[in-house]
Amino acid sequence: MDEQRQQAYLTLINALLTCPSGEEGQTLQDNAELVDAGLVKTMAQVAEVLAERGDENGAQFLIGMANQLGELLGLSTSTATPEAQLDFLMQVLKTTSDSDVDPQVVYPLLQENLHLLDDNFARILYDWATAKLAELQPAQAKSIAIDIGNFSNLIQEFPLGSQATNQEIAITGYEVALTFFTCENHSKTWATLQNNLGAAYSDRIRGERAENIESAIASYQAALQIYTRDAFPSKWAMTQTNLGAAYRNRIRGERAENIELAIASFQSALEVYTRQAFPSQWALIQNNLGTVYYFRIRGEREENIELAIAFYQSALEVYTCEAFPSDWAMTKNNLGNAYSNRIRGERAENIESAIAFYQAALEVYTRDAFPSQWATTQNNLGAAYYDRIRGERAENIESAIASFQSALEVYTRDAFPSDWANTQNNLGTAYGDRIRGERAENIESAIASFQAAMAVYTRDAFPSDWAMTQNNLGNAYLERIRGEVAENIESAIASYQAALEVRTREAFPQNYIETQFNLGRAYRDAQQLDNAYDAFAAGIDTVEFQRVEISLGTANDADKQKLAEEWNKLYLNMIEVCLELADNTQAWEYIERSKTRNLIELLTSRSLYPDGEIPTQIKSQLQQLQQEILIEQRRLNQLQAAGEQKLLEKSITVEEIDYSHINQLRQRYNELYPYKPLKFDQLSPLIDKNTAIIEWYIFDDCFRAVIINDLTPQPPSQSPSFRRTEDASLLFHGRGRI
Structure with a gap:
């Protein structure tokens, strides 16, 4: 097979992996000249690579596709005959028994006969064994069933050949053995x-x-x-550990509940797996508990991360670099992730700790010895350098870029499509903020990386990642120096509008706000002020409608402050647009809405609540609604994550998520919330002719005073003006630069 055709096969396979579900047939039809035995063989080879890399969904999809194409093309997927496979089955079962289940004896035999280990071998095992076990005397049948179970253990761990096929043979063997060993007659072996x-x-x-x-x-x-704790303590603990891992990875059921079940299983195992008696198993479970607490949904996020850190650090008491180098590196990487997202402590110090943990992991996770783990840790290290607070910002971004580029040496599009796309997006973000180098060239690099990511991050397969990358691409186009300015702005607008197809107010409220803000900026640059007004208004309405999630989210104080600053920019842009539209009244109203404790609170609290306090009953109801909203938001986040996981599994339909309940809770909260935005025409009852209101607002380049002093009803034709105090009821006075 020539190299050019092999590359064409790989390109087609990648297109099949990333195309929307249901479009595989059209993709094959468009490339009919490549549909042959060579494609089927290459699919099987790529599936093996994906399986070894942990992309089980992609491997499974390609195996199924290869089998279907093989049948359509009349191809045989094996050169083995049933007779040869049956003879080999007899040989390998005898060798398993005679060697006392010694892998050093059995594995060379398997290696010499890899061509016989295929799906048909599993069928021959099932047909022969079920018939044989039924006709033999119990003692003979028991001996064969034991050999089959032991062979299944060996083939399950056999590192060569098709891992997918090996697992199928093992499963077949276990299920056949279980037809003889029942819970009633052979309970221990059955377990x-x-x-x-x-x-x-x-x-x-x-x-x-x-x-x-x-x-x-x-x-x-x-x-x-x-396997009860009293009768079989160590086997009970082993099975509890396995059960915990299964619950951790479970897709069905409520994600929060699955994690709680995983925690319970791991903690049960620790009742037997003590550090003194079972140090390596104890350390394994400590690491597993760290992982499940890191992803835990229930409880306080801040406390969960602290527990995760404590468990990881406990694991390292046994997992030393000298005794357990790969486990040590894995736990160091996990600690880096936990510190990267830590809420307690100083943010700058947490990131420094994360960088140190990632760098430590890379002492063991070298590219040659652990290529995929090396790439994962390089990507994580790049993200930490990008977020780094200490050190020179320009140098940190250079370090981030270097780490992302290193990860891409292993994370190729063919072998690790989703990881490749994620790292391309990260690289694009780093180039977008790069300080060194030519600014124009950096932005071009960012655009290229974002566009590359979207070759995998399609809307159908990865909707939220696609929308995130569309938003990032819009930012790059908005900052672009090369090309026509108007065309770049239009490209930015198109990207933001595309992102909003997924980033809806109901599904991704904070992302929706972010993209509406970006879209408003693009409209401002295009001098489409009415459209800019609409975009900013949509963002602000969402900020105010979701005040609970924004004020009580799981971010640390520094992140909340950063979020508040972003929302302040949203209000500032809206106020400036209102002024550019010569709508002074709207400008003042948005100034008022932008304040953490606004004027209406100060002016009306006495009349609403004479004691200056919100009544206990109202406060209690608000607090209850806050908790209900946060719980419901977490539940919806789980459904979104589960939905995206299902999208990766071809032909699985994802149900629409119902946001009506959380919107009802938000509506009730806002109805109870005592302070409503003040309209300009509502000021009349609050001040008289002898009263003036003076407010200050800080703009990017100056601060201004707003003076409201004459609310005597005016003819409809009159409106507030900036120019004359005697004719205006609202004035903006420019002041010196800050």
Whole structure:
């Protein structure tokens, strides 16, 4: 096969992996000249690579596609004959028994006969074993069933050949053995087989991932009927550990509840797996607990991250670099992730800790020895350098770019499409903020990276990532120096509008606000002031409608301050647009709405609440609604995450998410909220002719005083003016630069 055609196969395979679900047939039809035995063979090879890299969904999809094409083309996926495979089955079962299940004896035999280990081998195992076990005397049948179970253990761990096929053979073997070993007659062996079957389903590449995990959970739970803590403490702890891992990865059910079940299983295992008696198992569970607490939904996010850090640090008491180098590096990387997102402590110090942990992990995770882990840690290190507060900003961004580019040496589009796209997006963000180098060239690099990411981040396959990258691309076009200014602005507007197709107010409220703000800026640059007004207004309405999530979110104080500054920019731009539209009244009203504690609170609190305090009943209701809103928001976030996971599994329909309940809660909160935005025409009852209101507002280049002093009703034709105090009821006085 020539190199050019091989590359064409790889390009087509990548197109199949990234095309919208349902369009695979059209993609193949458009490339009909490539649909042949060579494509089927290449699909199988790529599937193996994806499986080894952990992309089980992609591997499963390609295996299914290769099988379908093989049938359509009349291809045989194996050169083995059924007779040869049956003879080999007899040989390998005998070798397993004679060697006392020694992998050093069995694995060379498997390696010499890789061509016989295919899907048909699993079918021959099932047909022969079920028939044989039914006709033999119990003692003979038991011996064969034991050999089959032990062979299944070996093939499940066999590192060569097709990992997907090896798992299918193991599952077949366990299920056949379980037809002989029942819970009633051979309870201990039955429990062992159930635990092993659970492990095989947990690692299974083929089939629907969600269904495989359900099968694993069912097998582990079955094993625990026999493996009780009192009767089999170490096996009980082992199975509890496996069950916890399955719940951690579970797709079905409520994500928050699955994580709680994982925590409970891991903590149960620790009742037996103590540090003194089982140090390595204890350390493994400490690391696992760190991971589940890091992703925990229930409880306070701040406290969960602290617990995750504590568990990771406990694991490192056993996982030393000398004794467990790869486990040590894994835990160091996990600690880096936890410190990158830590809420407590000084943000700058947390990022320094994260960088140190990632750098430590890279001492073991070298490119040659652990290529995928090396790339993952390089990407994480790049993100930490990008967020770094200490050090020179220009140098930090250079370090981030270097790390992202290193990750892309392993994260290729063909082998790691989603990781490649994620790192391309990160690289684009870093180039967009780069200080060194020519600004125009940096922006071009950012645009190229964002466009590359969207080759994988399609709207159908990765909707939220697609929308994020569209937003980022819009920012790059808005800052672009090369090309026609008007055309760049139009490109930015188009990208923002595309992002808003996914970043809706209901599904991604804060992202919606961000993109509406960016869209408003683009409209301002295009002098489309009415459109800018509409975009800013939509963003502000959402900020105010979702005041609970914004004020009580899980971010640390520094992040909340940063968020507040972003929203202040939104109000500032709206005020400036109002002034550019010569709508002074609207400008004042948005000044008033922008304040944390606005004028209406000060002027009306006495009349609303004479004691100056919100009544306890109202305050209690507001607090209850706050909690209900945050809980519902977390639930919706879980559904969004689960939906995107399902999109990665071809042919799975994602149900529409219902946002009506959370919107009802927000509406009730805002109805109870005592302070409403003040309209300009509502000022009359609050001040008289002898009263003037003076307010200050800070703009980017100056600050201005707003003077309101004459609210005597005016003829309809009159409106506030900037020019004359005697004729105006609202004035903006420019002041010196800050």
